Amino acid sequence: MADFSKLIENKQESAQYMIDEITHICKDMPKRAPGTEGEKMSCEYMAGVLKDCGCETAEVESFKENPGSFYGWIYITVSLALASILCWFFIPVLSIVMIAIGLTIMVLQFGIYKKAIDFMFPEKEGHNVTAFKKPTGEVTRRIIFNGHPDAAWNWPVNHKFGGKVYIAHILTSVVGALYYLVIAIVFAALRGQYQVGVPYVGGFFWAGIAGLIFVPGLIGMYFMWDERTVVDGANDNLTGCYMGIAILKAMKEQGIELEHTEIGVVLTGSEEAGLRGAKAWCEAHAGEFKDVPTYIYSYDTIHDGKFLMVNYRDLNGTVKSDKAVSDLFKEAADDLSIYCASGMVPPFGGATDNAAFSQAGFRSTGITALNHELEDYYHTLRDTYDNLGKDCLADCYAVSVKVLEKFDQMDEVK
Numbered sequence: 001m002a003d004f005s006k007l008i009e010n011k012q013e014s015a016q017y018m019i020d021e022i023t024h025i026c027k028d029m030p031k032r033a034p035g036t037e038g039e040k041m042s043c044e045y046m047a048g049v050l051k052d053c054g055c056e057t058a059e060v061e062s063f064k065e066n067p068g069s070f071y072g073w074i075y076i077t078v079s080l081a082l083a084s085i086l087c088w089f090f091i092p093v094l095s096i097v098m099i100a101i102g103l104t105i106m107v108l109q110f111g112i113y114k115k116a117i118d119f120m121f122p123e124k125e126g127h128n129v130t131a132f133k134k135p136t137g138e139v140t141r142r143i144i145f146n147g148h149p150d151a152a153w154n155w156p157v158n159h160k161f162g163g164k165v166y167i168a169h170i171l172t173s174v175v176g177a178l179y180y181l182v183i184a185i186v187f188a189a190l191r192g193q194y195q196v197g198v199p200y201v202g203g204f205f206w207a208g209i210a211g212l213i214f215v216p217g218l219i220g221m222y223f224m225w226d227e228r229t230v231v232d233g234a235n236d237n238l239t240g241c242y243m244g245i246a247i248l249k250a251m252k253e254q255g256i257e258l259e260h261t262e263i264g265v266v267l268t269g270s271e272e273a274g275l276r277g278a279k280a281w282c283e284a285h286a287g288e289f290k291d292v293p294t295y296i297y298s299y300d301t302i303h304d305g306k307f308l309m310v311n312y313r314d315l316n317g318t319v320k321s322d323k324a325v326s327d328l329f330k331e332a333a334d335d336l337s338i339y340c341a342s343g344m345v346p347p348f349g350g351a352t353d354n355a356a357f358s359q360a361g362f363r364s365t366g367i368t369a370l371n372h373e374l375e376d377y378y379h380t381l382r383d384t385y386d387n388l389g390k391d392c393l394a395d396c397y398a399v400s401v402k403v404l405e406k407f408d409q410m411d412e413v414k
Contacts, residue, residue, distance in 0.1 A: 002258055004405040007250045008336070008398045014250050015394035018242040021049070022234050023385040031230035032151040034067035034270035034277075035124030038230075042149045043127040043267060046241060050131040050265055053248035058131035063280035067273035068121035071153065071225045073109040076117065077102035078221045081177040084184075085215065088208050092184045099181040103174075111316055113274045113351060126150075128277050129267040130285070133248060135258045141413050142294040143404060144264035145244025146353055148271035148278070151233025152379040154226040159381060163374025166224075167348055173221050176214025183207050234385045235370070235377065239393060240299030241267050243400055250401075261408040266296075268353050278356035286360070293413035295325045296364035297400065298354035301378070303370050305339065305392040308399075311366040313344035315355035321365040322358065324414040329367060332402035338395045346372055369396060 007014070025045065030038030040060075047058040080102035087095040108116035129149070158166040187204050244265035251257075268277035278298075302308075310326045313319060326342075333340035345351055345366065354366030369392050370378065377383045407413070 002256050002405070002408060004256070004401050006254050007247070007256075007401045010250065011394040011398040012390070014246045014397050015390045017249065018239065018246050018393050018397075019385070019388050019390060021242055021245075022238040022388065025238060026232045026234050026385040032149060032233055033153065033230040034150045034273035035065055035126045039150045039269050040127045043129045043269060046149065046245065046267060047129045047131065049245055050129070050248065053245060054252045055131040055133045055248065055265070058129060061128045061130060061281070061284060062125050063128065063277065063284070064123055065126045065270055065273060065276040065280070066118035066121040066123055067126070067270055067276065068227070069109065069115070069118040070272070070274040071227070072121050073105050073117060074221055074224060077106045078173070078218055081218055082215070085180055085211070088180055088184055092187050095180060095184045096188065099177050099184070103177060103181075109274070112318060113315060113355070126270040126273075126277050126280070128269055128281050130264070130281070131266070132262055132264045134262055135260050137259045139262045139292055140260040141292050141407065141410075142262040142264060142289060143407050144266050144294065144296045145247065145400065146266045146268060146296055146298040146357070147240025147243060148237045148269060148300070148353055149241055149267050150269050150272050150277070151231050152236060152272040154229040154231055154381055155224065155379040156226055157224055158374060158376060158379060162376050163371075163378065166374060169217060169220060169224070170348065172214065173217045176211065176218055179211050179214065180208075183211070229381070231379060231381055231383045232385060233383055234388055235303045235383050236301040236379070237271065237299070239302040239388070243299045243302065243397060246397055247401055247404065258408055261404075263404070271353050275351060275353055275356040278353035282356055282360035282362070289362070294363060295328070295407060296354070296357050296362050297325070297329065297367055297403065298352050298357060298364060299367045299396070300352040301368055301370040302393055302396045303389045305369060305389065305395050307341075307371050308333070308339060308369040308392065308396060309341040309343045309367070311345050311352065311354065311368060312342060314358065314366050315345065315351040316347045316349060317344050319351075319355045319358050321354055322363040325363050326365040328406060329365065329399065329403055332406055333399045336398055336402055338399055340399065367396065
């Protein structure tokens, strides 16, 4: 039976290893926007590291994507919303149609990460890494550690004003669009009483005028992201990539070999473009891992220990994670007396790659250690290699090692 105690005792050493590697990638490689050479280079580099850590296979796999679509919906939805406000004063019915189309695109593209308008944006090539270390005997169970190697485009509003202002800006813009949708529907329903086709009676005109207060916020939505500037992505999400790598490195150094548990590290690119890499990986590997019980732990932004959390729901709260996989991480944290909350990725909180795995039928959960209210380093130029949380990395690593130990020693995987 493998002894993992040394790995847990040396958690600070493993955390420093992660920091050193993250620093190297951020300083010495190109920026890693989805579908770029920088993303590819980081994947190739980490695949090499995984082979050095004992993986028999570490393949870099490519996939096609349209990364500009994930935030590109903003231009379409906001343009339709602004045009609908003008139409409200002349053709209210057309205003209803335009707002409805714009909000539908927003929900599909950002709310549930569907590829509703991907075809409208340039195609690029993204990259994933799939690596496995086999046990000494027959494989009877499998655990996969996941992170995403790409980095986000800069969010100027969050950088300058913080997450609360960022979220408030989005919410007020959505409320503004819904406001005009509601008054347009009400006017259309009552129009017969006035025998007119434009809203100049019954207070509707002035309701339309009052709604113009939302226009500056809607215009500001055009500047919610800066597609010309890519952040370092040290926390989000090289921390997630190196969680599994650090475990394999420590196991090799301690000479630990497992008898029946296969360990995988899967790095799925272009998460910041709407989980595109994870979705592509699930399609490429559909049905491959049904031979034995397989658990997937997807890490994203491991920065602050007081926010370490198992996400029992993901993708804006719409996708359910696997309960047994989630419970095992929480139990491991409790065993080590390391704080770990049970929670979810909330509405407007986005998603981790766990959502794509769960939707595809894999047994998966998402592990995060960030404030879901969004702090000023999230998707901004402050997400740098000198802004990492070493203690948080160490604790999350220790819990992950304990998860592996408990998983390996289960009499029967649930």
